[in-house]
Amino acid sequence: MPRFSVIVPAYKLQAHLHACLESVLRQTYESDESPAFDLEVIAVDAGSPDSCGEIIDEFAARDPRVTAVHLPADPADPGQGPGPARNAGLARATGDYVLFLDGDDTLAPHALRDIADRLKASGEPDVLVFGHARTHWSGATEHPSAPPQLTESGPAAFQLADRPALLRQPAPAWNKAYRREFLVHEGLAFPPGRHTDTFWSYAALLAATSLSTLERVCVHHRGRRGPAVARGRHFDLFPQYDRVFDFVDSRPALGSWRPVLARRMADHLAAASATVLTAPDLSTRHRAAFFRLARAHYRRHGVPGAAGLRHAGVRFGTYRGHRLLHAVRALRARGRAFSSALTRPARTAALRLHYRVQRSLPLREDLAVFSAFWHRGYACSPAAIEAKVRELAPGVRTAWITTPEHEATVPAPTRRLHPGGFAYFSALARAKYLVNNVEFDHRLVKRPGQLLLQTHHGTPLKTVGLDLADRPAASHGTDFARLLADADKWDFALSANRHATLIGERAFPAAYTTLEYGSPRNDVLRRATDVDSARLRDRLGIPGRSTVVLYAPTYRDYSRARHLPLDLERLGRVLGPEFFLLTRAHFAYGAPLSRTPLPRVLDVTGHPSVEELLLVADALVTDYSSLMFDYANLDRPIVILDDDREAYEAARGTYFDLRGRPPGAVARTEDELIDIFTTGHWRGSRSAQLRAAFRTRFCPYDDGRAAERVVRRVFLGETGAAPAARNLPEQRVHGTEFAPPTLDALSLR
Structure with missing residues (x-):
């Protein structure tokens, strides 16, 4: 059997x-x-x-x-x-x-x-x-x-x-x-x-x-x-609910469930009536018949009064009444659309005129405007720099561009600007300093005297900029002319290391000055204490002695569907009660890796600070995400899962072979990943050696003072902010020799 x-x-x-x-x-x-x-x-x-x-x-x-x-x-x-x-x-x-x-x-x-x-x-x-x-x-x-x-x-x-x-x-x-x-x-x-x-x-x-x-x-x-409603399909609801109530009536012990089932039927029929009302393949006669039957079922099976207000249209209405109500709603919607169509051009013209007038006014030497990730709240290197500006240059007023849903992430002393409004264009027109980790509004007209700092968002492993020109799956119709026009507006571009400098200047060719200062978003990782990490773990509800693994895969350009090669529930179960798994989806997906609650698995996609998540994690599992370069600063184990290497390389491409220069152990399948953790290889001596070499190569300037160096150079005009680098072993990236500084040379330990 x-x-x-x-x-x-x-x-x-x-x-x-x-x-x-x-x-x-x-x-x-x-x-x-x-x-x-x-x-x-x-x-x-x-x-x-x-x-x-x-x-x-x-x-x-x-x-x-x-x-x-x-x-x-x-x-x-x-x-x-x-x-x-x-x-x-x-x-x-x-x-x-x-x-x-x-x-x-x-x-x-x-x-x-x-x-x-x-x-x-x-x-x-x-x-x-x-x-x-x-x-x-x-x-x-x-x-x-x-x-x-x-x-x-x-x-x-x-x-x-x-x-x-x-x-x-x-x-x-x-x-x-x-x-x-x-x-x-x-x-x-x-x-x-x-x-x-x-x-x-x-x-x-x-x-x-x-x-x-x-x-x-x-x-x-x-x-x-196909059609939402096949002819007669919703009529089958009535005999099915009759069967349900006959089943209940045949078993006296189930009689108490009748009101619950009546409410459920009411919900079902009310939802079906909205579809029947607009179904293109139903005649007026069929629609009217449906509403007659629905009213009869409300009465026959005793839909309780508690549902009367919500379902009054079905309980007391007719098809003609429903059609009239639907017509009124449609007319209101058309009215709103017509009003919007009339006012939108007028508002656009007013904003354009407003921006032109504001550009004719003097620059505000004490105003700095920041944004990150297409206005998704206070984050990344612009956030670290904005905080340091308030500390070191108190005479500079700061403003942050954010959509309303992310407004709560912006610190109280910082002014909030919503994209597209009059205040937004006033700030773009008159601010002395503009800081972003992606492009600003393409309508931005760079004025003489304005300083635009492009921070980027992480060390590039994935192909970026003009290097995407021959990769249509990843560029998705990118306007490369506009990309170059945006780069022409930059005065400074921030770089975390020599690799990022060489890639950035080739992929975004323009006349800006590269500031090879390190990554400000990593300052918090270098400065945080064990007490800070413990406090963050308590806030997330992580059991005190758990070994926390953060799983953070990146975006797949070659697939619309989210790439999830792991059975998260199995992984949490196999690793055992010692481990606690945090999962974070790439922001481009707009949804967590799993909406299903799982034991010892917590989805933190919505957490506003990825740096805080890195601080609580005892190990990072990722694929091609730039988070590996940030996390290496903590000198904690990193495991790479590259199950789709061939497809990823074909669609997006990388700047170096990650398997040849990994920051730790590499797994190609879920079973290999589980084996790496169950055997202890994830934190073994070989993983530590790989991580040290990776950190030396890509984290030479991350000493907790990158944001300070940027503020002193860009906002205070100090020219001696660049970090020193010496004893540089030769390395080669895409045919260009460079020499990253050693940890000893920078005294990072």
């Missing part, structure tokens, strides 16, 4: 069926009793007119774990929904637990292993509910769904009364594992129709005597491109 029976119905899904079945057959779960057959896959051809049946037969011929089932096509009802196919698979299932998977969905790697572990830990419950992620038809993954109701804290197994909020979750059949004996005992089967999951999921949750949850995402559910 296998542990799992995975039932996969397929109808007109030939393009995705291979990936679906492969994702199941690649699962790593095996039992000691039956390692080869601890999984059975029952793939059901639901009378599909394409090659789904042939694909299923191919898999069954080559893998004995696959059972092929073919249902006859029904000309009267083609694509009759997954219910009959799932029932056919359920009749042949022999596993301890049953899972359902649509033919275009996929199981996450190691999902069955983690489901098996959770089932065992929770005492073999009737139903296990796990997380899922909805994937757009284009392949992009949308927000994973692992809400608080799926938390694993508290009792491992419980009853529905202990977590009634589970009924408010989406109700698909494929985000649960069901004990087969429970299904047989309760006589559960899928009814016909397109919304068959509605009855099935509620019935299973209500009938189960024990439930459990798993916080991780186990299924990736693919959305389908």
Whole structure:
């Protein structure tokens, strides 16, 4: 008897069926009793007119774990929904637990292993509910769904009364594992129709005597491109909810759940009514019929008054009333758009005139304007320099350009400017000093007497500037003429080391002066104490004695989807309770690596200061991110994970072979990474030697005073701020010889 029976119905899904079945057959779960057959896959051809049946037969011929089932096509009802196919698979299932998977969905790697572990830990419950992620038809993954109701804290197994909020979750059949004996005992089967999951999921949750949850995402559910509403599809909601309430009425013990289910039905029908109202393939007659049925169901099943205000449009309205309300809302939206269309050109002209007038006024010698990362708040080297300006040049007033959502990161003494406003253009026109780590507004007209400092944001490992001209996957239509025009505005460009100087002057050729002073954003790393690190750990809620590993991968130009080669839950589990994993996604993605709460894993993508995260980390795991050059200043272990080196080099390219000059151990796979940590190589003597050589080469000037040197040179006009360098061993980068200073020469230790 296998542990799992995975039932996969397929109808007109030939393009995705291979990936679906492969994702199941690649699962790593095996039992000691039956390692080869601890999984059975029952793939059901639901009378599909394409090659789904042939694909299923191919898999069954080559893998004995696959059972092929073919249902006859029904000309009267083609694509009759997954219910009959799932029932056919359920009749042949022999596993301890049953899972359902649509033919275009996929199981996450190691999902069955983690489901098996959770089932065992929770005492073999009737139903296990796990997380899922909805994937757009284009392949992009949308927000994973692992809400608080799926938390694993508290009792491992419980009853529905202990977590009634589970009924408010989406109700698909494929985000649960069901004990087969429970299904047989309760006589559960899928009814016909397109919304068959509605009855099935509620019935299973209500009938189960024990439930459990798993916080991780186990299924990736693919959305389908096409009309939002097939003709008559939403009408199937009404008989499905009738079946739900008939099921409750047949079991007096479930009567108390009626109000909860009525509210859930009200939410479902209200959401469906908004779609039906605008569905292009529904006639007026069909729309009116839907609203009549919805009102009748509100009355029949006693939607409670608490939901009356929210759902008044469905409870008391008609289709004509809904259409009138929709028309009023559309008219208001058009009015706002028309008003905006009228006022936008006028405001643009006023801003242009305002900026021209401001440029004719004298410069404010005491004003400095800062920004970083396209106005994403107070960060990086501009932040370190701004703080040092307030300390060493108190006569200079500072202002920071930031979007409203990042405004709280800016220190209180610093004026805040929102991009695009009148105050913003006044500051750009009249400020003596302009500091940024990316480009300023392209409308900036550099005035005589203004000083523009470009700090960049880290030592370049990835190809930048003009070197991207022959890499279309990475340049994404970059306007290189504008790039050069922006560089022509620079008076100074900051460099962390000789490597960065040589790359910068070639990739951004212009007449600026390079200040090879070190990286101001790393000053805090050189000056922080153990007390500072402990305080930051407490603020993040990290257990006191944990070994903290920060995983911070960079952006992939060759893929729209986020690159995540690690199973974060597995990594946290395998490393054990000694380790605590912090994960941080690149800001270009705008979302964390995982929205699913995981044990001993904390996503810190939204934390405003990456320097603080570096300070709390006992080790850094990254790939091609410039964070490695910063973190090397702490002399703590660095592990490189370059699982996609060939693809990354082809799309973006790097300035040197990271495997030939790594700052520590190098892993090519998740298993190699785990081995590096479990064997202790991550902090061994060889890793320390590599890190020392890397630090000597790329951190020669980071002594905690880089920002001070910049302020003295640019803001105070002192010419003796440059750090001295001597005893420089020869190095070669792209054919250019240079010699980075040794640690002893700079007395950094």
